[in-house]
Amino acid sequence: MSANRDELMEMVRDVLLGRLKLRLERDQIQPDTPLFGTGLGLDSVDAVDLAVGIEEGSGIKVPEDWRGRVALRSVNQLVGFLLEEGADVRRS
Amino acid sequence: MCDEAEMKALRLGVGLCRQNHMHAVRITGDDAFELLDGICPRHLFVRDGQMLPTVLLHQDGSIFADVYVLADDLDFVLIYEGPSPKGMMNWLTPKVEPAWTIELHDLSGSHRFLGVHGPYAWELLAETVGPEVVGVGYLRSFLMFEEDALCMRAGKTGEFGYEILVPNERAESLWSRLCASGEDFDAVELSLAALDLAALQNGFFSMRNGVEHLTPVELQLLWRIAWDRQVPGLQILHANRQASRRITWIQAENKPTGEQVLCAHRAPLLGGWVGLALLPVDQADPGLAQDGYRTVAPPLLHNRSLFIDSQRHSWAGRDLDSFPALFP
Numbered sequence: 001m002s003a004n005r006d007e008l009m010e011m012v013r014d015v016l017l018g019r020l021k022l023r024l025e026r027d028q029i030q031p032d033t034p035l036f037g038t039g040l041g042l043d044s045v046d047a048v049d050l051a052v053g054i055e056e057g058s059g060i061k062v063p064e065d066w067r068g069r070v071a072l073r074s075v076n077q078l079v080g081f082l083l084e085e086g087a088d089v090r091r092s
Numbered sequence: 093m094c095d096e097a098e099m100k101a102l103r104l105g106v107g108l109c110r111q112n113h114m115h116a117v118r119i120t121g122d123d124a125f126e127l128l129d130g131i132c133p134r135h136l137f138v139r140d141g142q143m144l145p146t147v148l149l150h151q152d153g154s155i156f157a158d159v160y161v162l163a164d165d166l167d168f169v170l171i172y173e174g175p176s177p178k179g180m181m182n183w184l185t186p187k188v189e190p191a192w193t194i195e196l197h198d199l200s201g202s203h204r205f206l207g208v209h210g211p212y213a214w215e216l217l218a219e220t221v222g223p224e225v226v227g228v229g230y231l232r233s234f235l236m237f238e239e240d241a242l243c244m245r246a247g248k249t250g251e252f253g254y255e256i257l258v259p260n261e262r263a264e265s266l267w268s269r270l271c272a273s274g275e276d277f278d279a280v281e282l283s284l285a286a287l288d289l290a291a292l293q294n295g296f297f298s299m300r301n302g303v304e305h306l307t308p309v310e311l312q313l314l315w316r317i318a319w320d321r322q323v324p325g326l327q328i329l330h331a332n333r334q335a336s337r338r339i340t341w342i343q344a345e346n347k348p349t350g351e352q353v354l355c356a357h358r359a360p361l362l363g364g365w366v367g368l369a370l371l372p373v374d375q376a377d378p379g380l381a382q383d384g385y386r387t388v389a390p391p392l393l394h395n396r397s398l399f400i401d402s403q404r405h406s407w408a409g410r411d412l413d414s415f416p417a418l419f420p
Binding site: 005024025027028029030031032033034037038039040066069070073074076077080 | 295296314315317338379391399420
C-alpha cells in the first residue's frame with residue numbers, strides 16, 4: 001500500500017538526519033527546503049548516500065539520469081517523485 | 093514587470109544586471125567575528141572565500157535583512173538586501189561594544205554590484221576575466237585583480253550567477269567589458285523584475301515579496317538559523333516554533349488575488365502567473381486547488397544550468413546539445 005505525503009516526508013527526514021547525520025533539528029527540514037547548493041547544502045557524496053537511503057526506506061530507486069537531478073532539488077520535489085512512483089515506507 | 097526577452101536570456105543564455113538592490117558592509121578588526129557572532133542566528137562556520145547565507149532578525153523574530161556573510165581574508169563582508177544602507181548602519185552600529193577593535197565600512201557609497209546570470213554566465217565571465225572563473229564553486233568568491241573587485245558565485249535565479257562587488261571608479265569600464273563580451277552571447281540587460289521572477293520560480297527568498305512581517309518559521313527558512321544560537325529574535329521564534337501557516341508557491345492562469353496571496357507576477361515564458369501565498373499548514377502541500385490558483389513545489393522549471401557542464405557544453409554549440417524541456 002502506497003505511503004502518503006506525510007509518511008514519505010518523515011522517511012526523507014529520517015534519512016537526512018539518521019543516515020546523512022545532518023546537524024539540524026527535525027523541524028528545520030521544511031517541505032520546500034532545497035537539498036543541494038543552497039538550503040541543506042548537500043554535495044555529490046551526500047547525493048549517493050541520500051539515494052541509497054531513499055531506496056532502502058521506500059524501495060524506490062532514484063534515477064541516475066536528469067530525472068534524478070530534478071527529484072533531488074528539494075524535500076517536496078523528492079516526496080513528489082516518491083508519491084508518483086507509489087512508494088511505500090519500509091520500517092526496519 | 094519583465095519581458096520575454098529578459099527571461100529567455102536569463103533561462104537559456106546570459107543576462108547582465110546592475111544590481112542596485114544589493115549593498116555591502118566590510119567589517120574589519122580583531123573583533124569583527126564577535127560582532128557577527130552576536131547578530132547572526134546561524135553558526136558562522138565560514139572559511140576564507142566562502143559565503144554563508146543567513147538572515148538578520150528583528151526582536152520580534154521577523155526578518156530585518158537577507159544576508160550573506162563572506163569571509164575575505166581577515167575581514168568579513170556582509171552582503172545584504174532589504175534595509176537601506178543607512179538602515180543597516182543604524183542597526184549595526186549600536187551593536188558594536190566600545191572596547192572592541194572593529195570598523196564598519198559602508199560600501200554603498202564607494203562600490204556597486206554588477207551581475208551576470210544564466211546557463212552560460214560562466215562562459216561569458218571566463219571570456220571577460222579569465223578561465224579561472226570556471227572552477228569557482230557555488231557560494232565561493234575570488235578577487236578580480238584588474239578591477240580590484242570581489243566576484244561571488246551566488247545569485248538567486250537557479251542559473252549560474254556571479255555577483256561582482258566593484259569600486260565605483262572601475263564599474264563602468266567593467267560593465268562595458270561585460271557588454272562587449274555579451275555581444276557574443278546575445279546577452280540582454282536584466283531588470284530587477286526579471287531577477288525577482290526567476291528567484292520566485294526557483295523558490296528563493298526575497299525581501300521584495302511582501303514577506304517583511306513573517307518569520308523564518310513561516311518562510312521555510314529554518315535552514316538559515318540554528319536553534320541553539322543566542323541572538324535577539326530567536327527566543328521569540330522558539331516560542332512560536334510550531335507554524336500554523338507557511339508560505340507556499342502558487343500558479344494561476346489569471347492574476348491570483350485574496351488576502352492569503354502575498355505576491356504574484358506574470359511569467360512570460362511559463363505563461364500565466366506565479367506567486368506566493370501564506371496558507372494554513374494543512375492547505376499548503378503542493379498540488380492543491382485553492383480559490384483561483386493551485387499550490388506547487390518550487391523549482392517550477394528544469395533549470396538549464398542544472399544540465400550544463402562547462403567541460404562539454406558551450407554557447408556556440410548550444411544548438412547541437414539536447415536538454416530536458418525547460419518546463420515540465
